[in-house]
Every structure is written in structure tokens, then in C-alpha cells.
Amino acid sequence: MSGAVETTPADGGLMRVSSDKISRLMDLVGELSLSVSETVQSPDLLGLQLTNFDAAVHRLNMIVREVQDAATELRLVPVDDVFRRLRRMVRELERQTGKQIEMDIEGGDTAIDKLVADRLYDPLLHVVRNSADHGLEGPDDRRAVGKPEQGRILLSAAQVGSEVRITVADDGRGLARDKILKKAREKGFFGPDEEPEPSALWKVIFEPGFSTAEVVSNLSGRGVGMDVLNATMKALRGRIAVDSTAGQGTRVALHIPVSLAFLDCIILRLRHQLFAVPIDVVSEIAKPRPEDLVGISADTGSEMFRLRGAFIPVCRLDQFYGTPLDRAEDPPTQVLVVFNTSSGPIAVPVDEILDRQQVVMKPLIGRLAQVRASWGCALLGTGEVALVLDCERLAAGPSGGPQ
Amino acid sequence: MAQDTAEATKARPDGLPLREADNIDEMYLTFALGAEEYGVGIAGVTEIVGMQRIMSVPDVPHYIKGVINLRGKVIPLMDVRLRFGMPERAYDERTVVIVMDVGEAPIGLIVDGVSEVLEIPPSQVDRHTQFGRSSTRPVIAGIGRIGDRVAVLLDTEVLVADGDIALPAEMAA
Numbered sequence: 376m377s378g379a380v381e382t383t384p385a386d387g388g389l390m391r392v393s394s395d396k397i398s399r400l401m402d403l404v405g406e407l408s409l410s411v412s413e414t415v416q417s418p419d420l421l422g423l424q425l426t427n428f429d430a431a432v433h434r435l436n437m438i439v440r441e442v443q444d445a446a447t448e449l450r451l452v453p454v455d456d457v458f459r460r461l462r463r464m465v466r467e468l469e470r471q472t473g474k475q476i477e478m479d480i481e482g483g484d485t486a487i488d489k490l491v492a493d494r495l496y497d498p499l500l501h502v503v504r505n506s507a508d509h510g511l512e513g514p515d516d517r518r519a520v521g522k523p524e525q526g527r528i529l530l531s532a533a534q535v536g537s538e539v540r541i542t543v544a545d546d547g548r549g550l551a552r553d554k555i556l557k558k559a560r561e562k563g564f565f566g567p568d569e570e571p572e573p574s575a576l577w578k579v580i581f582e583p584g585f586s587t588a589e590v591v592s593n594l595s596g597r598g599v600g601m602d603v604l605n606a607t608m609k610a611l612r613g614r615i616a617v618d619s620t621a622g623q624g625t626r627v628a629l630h631i632p633v634s635l636a637f638l639d640c641i642i643l644r645l646r647h648q649l650f651a652v653p654i655d656v657v658s659e660i661a662k663p664r665p666e667d668l669v670g671i672s673a674d675t676g677s678e679m680f681r682l683r684g685a686f687i688p689v690c691r692l693d694q695f696y697g698t699p700l701d702r703a704e705d706p707p708t709q710v711l712v713v714f715n716t717s718s719g720p721i722a723v724p725v726d727e728i729l730d731r732q733q734v735v736m737k738p739l740i741g742r743l744a745q746v747r748a749s750w751g752c753a754l755l756g757t758g759e760v761a762l763v764l765d766c767e768r769l770a771a772g773p774s775g776g777p778q
Numbered sequence: 779m780a781q782d783t784a785e786a787t788k789a790r791p792d793g794l795p796l797r798e799a800d801n802i803d804e805m806y807l808t809f810a811l812g813a814e815e816y817g818v819g820i821a822g823v824t825e826i827v828g829m830q831r832i833m834s835v836p837d838v839p840h841y842i843k844g845v846i847n848l849r850g851k852v853i854p855l856m857d858v859r860l861r862f863g864m865p866e867r868a869y870d871e872r873t874v875v876i877v878m879d880v881g882e883a884p885i886g887l888i889v890d891g892v893s894e895v896l897e898i899p900p901s902q903v904d905r906h907t908q909f910g911r912s913s914t915r916p917v918i919a920g921i922g923r924i925g926d927r928v929a930v931l932l933d934t935e936v937l938v939a940d941g942d943i944a945l946p947a948e949m950a951a
Contacts, residue, residue, distance in 0.1 A: 406850055648834050696836035735850075741883025742854040742938060743845070746837040752845065752852045760833045760845050760852055 394489060397449050404446040405637070405735040405754075408439045412732070412756020443733060447634045450490070454532045454541065455483030457495050461503055461530060468507040474526055475514060476507055481531035487539050488634045491611055495541070495631075498604040502543045502627045503528060510547030510625050520622065522546065537655060539633055544626040550619040555580060574717075577617035581605045612653075612750050614717060614767065637733045640753060642761055643712060643725040645692055649761035650725070651734055651753040656766045658715045660728060680711055680722040687713060687722045692764075695748065695773050716770035723769070732756055736763060747773065804897050806922065808929045809876065809889040811859055812867075817898070817922055817929040818887070822878045826892055829873050839940070846875070846886065853877060855886040861937065880938045887937075896929075898922040903931065 415432045458480050465478045487495075511517075511526035518524055529544045552573075556565070559579045565571050581604065608615055613631035632638075632653075640651040659682075667681045668689065678689035689711075693699050709724040734753035739746055748768040753761045806817035807826075832844040832855060841860035845852050855875060860866060872891040877884060903920040919933040 409850065648836060692836065698836065737852045741880070742838065742842055742856070742885055743835070743852075744883075745940075746835065749837075754847060754850060754852070758831075758847050760835075760847050762835055 392449075394450070397446075401446050401450065404443055408443060408733065409735065409754055409756060409758070411435060411439050413758055416757055440733065443637055447488075447637065448486075450488055450634070451486035452489045452492050453483060454485045454487045454492060454495075454539065455480070457492055457499065458483050458530055458532075460496055461499060464500060465503065465507065465528065468504065472507060473513065474507065474511055475524055476511060477525050477527045479527065479529045481529065482533045485532040485534055485539055486633070487532075487631070491539075491631055491634075494607055494611060495629075498607040498629070499530075499541070499543065501604050502629075503530070506543055506545040506547065506625065506627075510545040510549075512548050516548075534633065537633055537639065538630050540628055540630050542626055542628040544624060546624040549621040549623055550577060550580070550617075550625055552576065552619075552621065573619070574616070577619060578615075580617070581615060612765075616717070638736055638753065638763065639731070640734050640761075640763065641712075641731045642729040642734075642753075642755060643723075644727045644729055645725045648692075649729070649755070649759055650692065651755075651761040651763045652712070652714065652766065653763070654731065656714045656716070657712060658720060659713045661711045661713065661722075663709070663711050680713075682713070682722075687720045690721045690723050690769055692723060692725075692769075695769065697773065714766040714770070716766050718767075718770045721766065721770045730755075734761070734763070801897070804899050806896050806898050806929065806931060807876065808893040808896060808924075809874075809887075810891050810893055811862070811864060811889060815893065815927065815929045816858075816889075817896070817931045818876065818878065818934055819931075820895060822880055822934055823876060824879055824884070825877045827875050827877060827886075828871075829869050829875065829888075843888065848877065848886075851884060853884045853886045855888055856938070857888045858937075859888075859890075878934060880934045885934075885938050896922075896924055898924065898929070898931070906930075 415435070420428075462478055462480070465476055468474075469476050506528050507526075511528070512520075512522075514524040517526065527546045529542070531544075532539060532541045534540075556571070556576060559565050559571075559576065560567055560569075562579075562582070564579045564582070565576075604615065607613075608629065608631075611631050613629055616628040616630070617625065618628075619625040638651070639654045641654055641657060643650045643652065661680075661682060663680060669679045669681060669686070671677050671679065678691075679686040680689050681687075691699075709726060710728055711722045711724050712728070713720050713722050732755065734755060736750065737752045737754060739749060739751050743752070746762065748765050750763040750765050753763045755761055802821050803819065805820040807820050807823055808815055808817040810816075827848065830846040830848070832846060834844040835842075835854075838854070841857050843855045843857050843860075845854050847853075857866070867890065869888070873888065874892050875886040875888055876892065877886045879885075902923045904923065906916065906918040906921050915933065915936050917933055917936040919931045922929045922931050
């Protein structure tokens with residue numbers, strides 16, 4: 376046991392523990408929490424007179440939750456480790472581009488799962504490279520428009536709820552709206568006369584093979600970097616937001632969950648299938664009256680849900696997955712769960728909302744890798760398995776769509 | 779730990795004695811589908827379990843019946859009858875799940891029942907020629923002769939992959 380643990384009195388009682396040991400502990404804590412729920416929800420207990428049981432169960436659940444939190448915390452590292460590596464990279468970029476770049480770091484002490492931190496460097500590197508290479512102007516251009524010669528990149532991190540938001544902001548020329556729009560139209564993301572919202576337009580720069588840089592430098596502009604960013608963010612269950620103002624700069628924000636191990640979910644049932652949805656995307660739960668659901672045959676039978684005067688598109692899971700249920704047998708009153716996604720709210724009808732619980736995530740591998748719009752499988756306290764829905768991809772529709 | 783149990787199961791499926799010298803690559807686990815006998819290489823088999831509670835998942839082909847939670851591992855189950863286009867059969871107490879690792883990922887094969895573990899040396903395995911369909915890798919790795927019986931040896935990677943395998947017509951021939 377003592378083999379891999381080293382203590383040095385000088386560093387205030389800090390210990391080096393191998394990450395394998397921590398992973399093992401996390402796994403065990405996961406199994407412990409499953410096993411506890413399995414025990415306390417055991418069907419054998421039905422109908423028994425258990426006077427003090429509920430109080431004991433409550434206490435046990437509290438403790439398990441705290442152990443989970445404590446175990447999760449063990450694996451948290453300051454995001455500054457990643458930021459410092461990027462700072463070194465910026466020095467290199469200064470040399471290669473001949474630009475002067477000042478890199479500021481804020482919130483470097485923000486804690487993030489080591490597994491996330493390890494995978495953040497590459498995608499962040501691409502964002503920073505893009506800022507340095509395309510965003511920031513050369514010293515002469517900057518002087519001409521009245522900016523300080525030295526360009527500025529601000530790298531910041533902050534925790535908001537269960538998410539860490541990392542932003543890379545530069546004070547460069549901003550994204551070239553016309554150029555991107557032209558290219559996006561060429562590639563068929565928008566109609567020739569369509570004027571997309573800025574947030575919708577910026578998203579296309581993450582599409583595979585999308586690059587507007589005329590000169591392919593060895594730094595960036597080959598249109599592959601953004602793919603890497605996209606793929607990593609999907610794997611980390613993160614989101615990307617871009618904002619840009621012409622002449623003033625670009626801001627890329629990555630929203631990433633603090634920990635990948637446990638996920639606070641609500642559990643939904645549709646017929647005999649179980650789904651789990653991360654709690655922070657659920658905006659509300661509604662019980663619709665029949666007249667609140669409006670079918671639109673003109674739009675291939677899509678449906679809208681009327682909620683306080685606003686219309687929210689309805690996404691039926693059975694239709695999304697191409698196995699439509701026989702609607703005639705439907706119990707008329709279903710529950711609608713409204714999810715917040717970056718492309719607006721969607722309403723998903725389910726039969727029942729079962730529970731809210733911390734679930735242990737398992738990746739979809741092998742035969743299950745093809746399941747669309749899912750982050751993975753969630754093992755529930757009952758021993759059942761639910762599919763964790765990725766509401767972003769659900770909102771994008773069965774074929775995927777842009778982003 | 780899980781490794782150990784897997785090894786243990788591998789070493790004594792159905793109590794058949796194995797000799798030290800046995801070559802694992804020539805060992806097959808045979809199972810029944812209706813009147814037909816099939817075999818898979820024992821090297822990929824991690825364990826054999828009875829029928830479990832299956833939980834249905836969306837977006838998988840009809841022959842993937844769902845997943846089971848096997849001691850914290852989520853394992854998709856393939857009904858091999860349905861995979862081969864054979865008629866579905868209600869699961870009974872003989873129905874078993876052969877849990878395998880195919881290409882790093884676990885899969886459970888639902889079969890009518892396991893028969894035995896056999897050593898079938900390459901000399902006893904005939905290549906199965908598929909008439910007029912040479913473009914795809916066949917699901918049948920060979921036909922093993924066991925005395926006067928035969929077992930159809932399956933290529934589990936093809937079995938588990940998405941491709942079409944129109945087996946029944948061929949088997950009927």
C-alpha cells in the first residue's frame with residue numbers, strides 16, 4: 376500500500392498518489408453507491424414494518440453522496456496546469472508569427488477533473504492558435520486602427536454550477552462575417568438569401584473541413600483544428616460558444632462539466648425504455664392538455680408544444696430513433712420534459728419521470744457505439760440501465776444537422 | 779479480480795477437464811440453435827451466464843435485444859437466432875448468454891443452450907465456401923468435424939459487425 380505514496384514534510388503534508396489508485400477508488404465508490412441503492416430499494420423490503428429504516432437510509436445516502444463528492448474532489452486539479460503549457464506555446468507563436476502577444480490568465484485555480492484537464496490542452500491549443508494566427512493583427516495593422524501594438528489573449532476559467540467555463544478572448548480583428556457566410560452558403564449550411572443569427576453562423580466554423588484562411592500556414596488554417604475541438608468537446612460532454620465583434624475581437628467559450636465520473640440526472644421512462652438526462656439541461660416539466668400539442672402536417676407531421684404562449688418543437692424519442700410507437704394505444708396524458716439546448720428549447724414527451732439520482736456513466740462501446748444522441752449508459756441504483764441523452768444532438772434531429 | 783473469474787470460467791466450462799497442453803486457439807465452445815450446432819473460439823469467451831433481465835435500448839438492430847448489467851458492466855445482448863434470420867424462440871431455463879470480448883468490446887450471445895468445449899484441430903476444420911458471394915468476409919470461419927457430427931464455426935467479428943449475413947438459405951442448401 377505504501378509503495379506509491381510519498382510524503383515529504385516540506386510540502387505541508389501533500390501526498391503523491393498514483394492516478395490508478397484514485398480511479399480504482401472512484402470505481403469502488405461508484406459500485407458502493409449502486410450497491411447501497413440496490414439494497415435500500417430491494418423488493419424484499421416491500422411490506423415490511425421498518426420503523427427506523429427510512430431515517431437510516433437517508434443518513435446512508437447522505438454519506439454515500441459525501442463520499443462521492445470527496446472522491447471526485449481527489450481527482451480535481453487546477454486548470455492552471457493546462458494554461459501554463461499554453462503560455463509556453465504562445466511564446467513560440469510570437470516567434471513564428473512576428474506578432475507581439477500578451478497572454479493573460481484568470482481563474483487558473485479553477486478545479487477540474489484530471490481526466491478532463493488532460494484532454495483540454497489540444498483543443499485549447501487550436502483555439503489559441505487560431506486567435507494568434509487569424510484573430511490578432513500584425514503590429515502595423517494594429518497601429519493603423521489605433522490599437523496597442525501588442526495583441527492580447529485572455530485565457531480565463533470559472534466554475535458556474537457543475538460546469539467549468541473556459542474562455543479564450545482576443546482583441547483582434549474578429550471573425551470575418553462576410554467571408555464565413557459566403558463559405559457557409561457555398562457549403563450549403565445556409566440558403567443563398569438566408570441571413571443567419573450570429574450565433575448560428577459562428578457555429579459553422581466548427582464544421583469538418585470548414586476553413587476560410589486563404590493561406591494555409593503551418594500554424595492553422597487547414598480546417599482540421601476545429602474538428603479536433605469539436606470531437607473533444609463531444610467526448611467531454613461540453614459545449615462551445617463563439618462570439619465575435621468585427622474589429623474588436625473574438626471570444627470562444629468552452630463549457631465543460633467539472634467531473635465526468637458522476638452525473639446528476641433525472642430518470643425518464645418511455646414505455647419499457649429508460650433514459651437519463653443531466654439535470655442542468657432540464658428547464659421544466661409540464662403536463663400538457665391535448666390542445667397544447669399542435670401537429671403540423673405541412674412540416675412532415677412535426678409537433679409543437681404551446682407553453683405560456685410560446686411554441687416549442689416536440690421531439691419524440693421513438694420517432695427520433697426510427698421506431699415509432701403506435702400512437703393509437705397512447706395514454707393521452709404524457710409528461711413533457713423541456714430541455715434547454717443551444718438551438719433553443721425542445722419538448723420531449725415521456726410516460727413517466729421516475730427519479731433524480733447521481734448516476735455512474737459507462738461509455739457506449741462495441742455494438743452500442745452507434746446509438747445516436749447519447750453520452751453513454753447510466754447504471755441506476757435499481758441495477759437498471761438508462762441511456763443518457765445528449766439533448767444537443769437530439770435537438771439537431773436524427774440526421775445530425777450542422778453541429 | 780474480474781479477470782480471475784473470467785479465467786476460472788474459461789478453464790472449466792461445464793466441468794470438462796482440460797489438459798495443460800490444450801491449445802486455446804483450437805478450443806471451441808459449441809452451442810445449439812434449434813437442431814444446428816455452432817461453435818465459437820473459446821479464447822474470446824469470458825463467461826457463460828443464465829438469462830438476465832434485459833433492458834431495451836433504442837437505435838440498435840432488432841437482433842440486439844437490449845443490454846444487461848453484469849456486475850456493473852453494461853453488455854449488449856445479441857439474439858443469434860434473430861441475427862441469422864431464424865424464427866424467434868421464447869427464452870427458457872436452457873437459454874444462456876455467452877459473454878465474449880470481440881474487438882475489445884463485450885457482447886453477449888443469446889443461444890438456445892451451450893453444449894460443450896471441444897478441441898478441434900485445424901485438420902478437422904473444413905473451409906466453408908460460399909457460393910457466388912466472395913466479396914464479403916463470411917461469418918462462417920469453417921465447418922468443424924466432431925466424429926460424425928459437425929459444428930459451424932463462427933467468425934465472431936463478422937457476427938458482431940453490422941453487415942448482412944444471409945445464413946439460413948445457405949445452411950438449408
